[in-house]
Amino acid sequence: MFKRFIINPPVFFGAIAVIGLFLAVGVVLPTRASAVFSALQAAILNSFGWLYLLAVGIFLATVLLLCLGRYGRLKLGPDESTPDFRFTSWIAMLFAAGMGIGLMFYAVGEPMTHFMAPPTAEPRSVAAMREAMTVTFFHWGIHAWAIYAVVGLSLGYFGYRYNLPLTIRSGLYPLLKERINGPIGHAVDIFAIVGTVFGIATSLGVGISQINAGLNYLLGLPIGLAIQLPLIAVIMALATASVISGVDKGVRILSEANLVMAILLMIFVLVVGPTAQLFRDFVQNLGLYLDTLLLRTFNIYAYEPTPWIDAWTLFYWAWWISWSPFVGMFIARISRGRTVREFVTAVLFIPAGFTFFWMTVFGNTAIFVDTGVAAGALGTAVADDVSVGLFKFFEYLPFTGLTSTLAVLLVGIFFITSADSGSLVVDAIAAGGETETTTGQRVFWCALEGVVAASLLVAGGLGALQSATVASALPFTLVMLALVWSLLVGMRADLAQQEAHAAKPYIPSAEPATGLTWQRRLALILHAPTEAEVDRFIATQVRPALDQVARELSARGRTSYVVEEESGAIALRSPAEGMRDFIYGVSRSAQPMATFSPLSGKPECRYEARTYFSSGGRGYDIMGMNREQIIADVLVQFERYLQLVHSPATQLVHGAPEHERDPPSP
Numbered sequence: 255m256f257k258r259f260i261i262n263p264p265v266f267f268g269a270i271a272v273i274g275l276f277l278a279v280g281v282v283l284p285t286r287a288s289a290v291f292s293a294l295q296a297a298i299l300n301s302f303g304w305l306y307l308l309a310v311g312i313f314l315a316t317v318l319l320l321c322l323g324r325y326g327r328l329k330l331g332p333d334e335s336t337p338d339f340r341f342t343s344w345i346a347m348l349f350a351a352g353m354g355i356g357l358m359f360y361a362v363g364e365p366m367t368h369f370m371a372p373p374t375a376e377p378r379s380v381a382a383m384r385e386a387m388t389v390t391f392f393h394w395g396i397h398a399w400a401i402y403a404v405v406g407l408s409l410g411y412f413g414y415r416y417n418l419p420l421t422i423r424s425g426l427y428p429l430l431k432e433r434i435n436g437p438i439g440h441a442v443d444i445f446a447i448v449g450t451v452f453g454i455a456t457s458l459g460v461g462i463s464q465i466n467a468g469l470n471y472l473l474g475l476p477i478g479l480a481i482q483l484p485l486i487a488v489i490m491a492l493a494t495a496s497v498i499s500g501v502d503k504g505v506r507i508l509s510e511a512n513l514v515m516a517i518l519l520m521i522f523v524l525v526v527g528p529t530a531q532l533f534r535d536f537v538q539n540l541g542l543y544l545d546t547l548l549l550r551t552f553n554i555y556a557y558e559p560t561p562w563i564d565a566w567t568l569f570y571w572a573w574w575i576s577w578s579p580f581v582g583m584f585i586a587r588i589s590r591g592r593t594v595r596e597f598v599t600a601v602l603f604i605p606a607g608f609t610f611f612w613m614t615v616f617g618n619t620a621i622f623v624d625t626g627v628a629a630g631a632l633g634t635a636v637a638d639d640v641s642v643g644l645f646k647f648f649e650y651l652p653f654t655g656l657t658s659t660l661a662v663l664l665v666g667i668f669f670i671t672s673a674d675s676g677s678l679v680v681d682a683i684a685a686g687g688e689t690e691t692t693t694g695q696r697v698f699w700c701a702l703e704g705v706v707a708a709s710l711l712v713a714g715g716l717g718a719l720q721s722a723t724v725a726s727a728l729p730f731t732l733v734m735l736a737l738v739w740s741l742l743v744g745m746r747a748d749l750a751q752q753e754a755h756a757a758k759p760y761i762p763s764a765e766p767a768t769g770l771t772w773q774r775r776l777a778l779i780l781h782a783p784t785e786a787e788v789d790r791f792i793a794t795q796v797r798p799a800l801d802q803v804a805r806e807l808s809a810r811g812r813t814s815y816v817v818e819e820e821s822g823a824i825a826l827r828s829p830a831e832g833m834r835d836f837i838y839g840v841s842r843s844a845q846p847m848a849t850f851s852p853l854s855g856k857p858e859c860r861y862e863a864r865t866y867f868s869s870g871g872r873g874y875d876i877m878g879m880n881r882e883q884i885i886a887d888v889l890v891q892f893e894r895y896l897q898l899v900h901s902p903a904t905q906l907v908h909g910a911p912e913h914e915r916d917p918p919s920p
Contacts, residue, residue, distance in 0.1 A: 410592075583683065
């Protein structure tokens with residue numbers, strides 16, 4: 255039998271409608287659409303460029319504050335959670351999902367373009383060399399990754415610590431509370447899907463143009479739709495196969511393989527190029543980047559206006575912001591169990607550090623070649639067509655055919671990893687945060703990305719839709735600023751509760767399973783509950799107990815309700831204005847079995863009915879309790895919650911005066 259699609263209908267159908275509308279405009283009226291979108295992009299950058307620049311500066315300052323301060327010890331998940339992926343796999347997926355195709359496309363193209371036409375220096379001068387590499391570092395450095403980190407950190411934190419769906423709307427929970435499930439939340443998620451689909455489509459267009467240029471160079475194939483459309487079909491078929499296998503297999507394996515090949519290609523250029531000079535250049539580039547970091551962060555050329563800032567820096571900032579739902583959602587998906595400090599450090603500095611060295615190796619070598627043996631020919635080729643710049647660059651190095659072939663392969667795999675990881679992210683948003691959906695859904699979104707990319711290429715509207723994607727960054731910039739504020743509010747509340755609990759521990763909660771007879775406890779020790787047994791326990795014991803408490807709390811003036819959450823979890827929620835909601839949830843959890851377990855049959859894992867709370871604190875197994883014992887445990891946690899939120903350490907965080915707060919229930 256076919257599994258039913260898991261979708262959030264307003265978001266799913268709303269996103270499809272908007273995508274269809276934009277696509278119809280681009281296909282039916284490509285010339286007029288191009289003019290309209292281009293004019294819209296110019297108007298937005300001219301009027302709101304300062305907002306992009308200021309917002310990105312705020313994003314960078316925020317993530318650095320969270321990393322270096324006391325917030326850094328908080329986890330993206332419960333306190334006892336562990337990372338889902340080993341560190342090297344995690345880094346590889348971060349790198350591949352973020353800027354893979356762009357690194358291949360612009361590694362030679364951007365430094366050479368700035369060298370030929372720098373913002374302030376004399377073209378093709380020593381000053382132009384310095385400025386070209388400094389600007390390239392600035393555009394591809396920690397500012398870009400700070401944008402991704404804000405979205406990824408916000409979604410990972412509220413998704414895994416608050417047990418909210420892994421969608422953009424969840425990041426606004428401390429500000430909107432239950433209103434995130436209404437029209438505002440639907441609109442935010444629709445916008446994220448639309449921006450992601452068109453962002454991926456434009457990136458795929460860039461990738462296909464470079465693959466076509468490489469095949470033209472290697473095999474003499476013509477450049478045009480006759481080659482590009484079959485290429486899209488083949489590569490999207492491979493992406494579909496990867497996305498079916500899921501993050502644990504397809505995306506991870508491709509990301510790791512691509513990272514290895516990219517490093518090998520970079521090492522080759524480093525060895526055959528001016529090796530010693532490149533290391534000197536790298537140190538110099540870092541120094542120039544750090545020296546001008548603060549000024550460039552806020553330099554909008556207000557007193558000496560130049561179209562360069564619109565064409566490059568503001569374009570990049572808007573582009574990264576429009577891509578942030580995709581990359582942020584993906585890195586949140588793979589970062590459960592990481593601490594805030596570990597997350598920010600890895601996301602902000604490791605990919606950026608690799609990118610800096612990559613740009614130095616390719617960019618400085620290209621400038622070295624152009625000012626030497628190429629005698630300006632390489633710069634001219636890049637100025638004519640950026641997509642062929644990398645292959646023209648390889649002409650001046652040994653093993654041209656081999657390196658060009660490897661470059662085409664790298665772009666193809668980057669193409670696949672962008673498509674399949676993007677499909678997983680879009681599918682999760684459209685499904686209301688569900689990460690375990692049907693194969694058909696993931697294939698649908700992957701195919702849609704290919705159709706959009708192909709349609710835009712046929713219509714000639716790729717540039718127009720790219721402009722529309724950049725323009726869409728303006729409202730999402732405001733959403734991201736709200737995510738920053740929401741993240742700070744949530745983290746401050748968590749720290750305040752932790753500190754209040756540390757200063758005044760509540761002893762009764764230390765024994766959650768009191769009431770079990772010693773015979774029952776021994777039986778649980780010697781028996782590993784199955785998945786079905788835990789589900790049955792949650793349905794027959796936990797659910798009735800939570801329903802009973804919810805009815806009693808509501809009858810006493812404290813609105814409460816029981817909700818079923820993903821993966822069979824169930825939770826009692828009691829919303830509260832001006833403070834953290836009370837949550838007592840129970841979910842099925844698989845725990846690895848000890849090597850020398852006394853259990854018969856030696857099962858690989860044992861299943862637990864594990865609690866979770868709004869603070870993300872450490873939960874415990876309540877399997878075996880009866881309804882009265884579960885109710886007693888809920889009351890213990892509710893009393894503890896009231897003590898914490900009314901303590902002096904948390905009153906300032908939650909903002910409501912003491913006399914305006916709900917009184918403790920009798």
